[in-house]
Amino acid sequence: MAFATESIDAVNLRTNAALVANAAKTFTVSAILTTGPAKS
Numbered sequence: 052m053a054f055a056t057e058s059i060d061a062v063n064l065r066t067n068a069a070l071v072a073n074a075a076k077t078f079t080v081s082a083i084l085t086t087g088p089a090k091s
Contacts, residue, residue, distance in 0.1 A: 068084055071084060072084070
């Protein structure tokens with residue numbers, strides 16, 4: 052799978068991760084959050 056991505060600031064990253072985690076908890080599903088290098 053490939054997605055068009057771009058860098059975001061740390062505050063947005065933290066906010067988005069919290070939203071995904073809270074949604075996963077609300078719906079009782081697992082969520083795996085990962086990051087990768089900017090260039091491979």
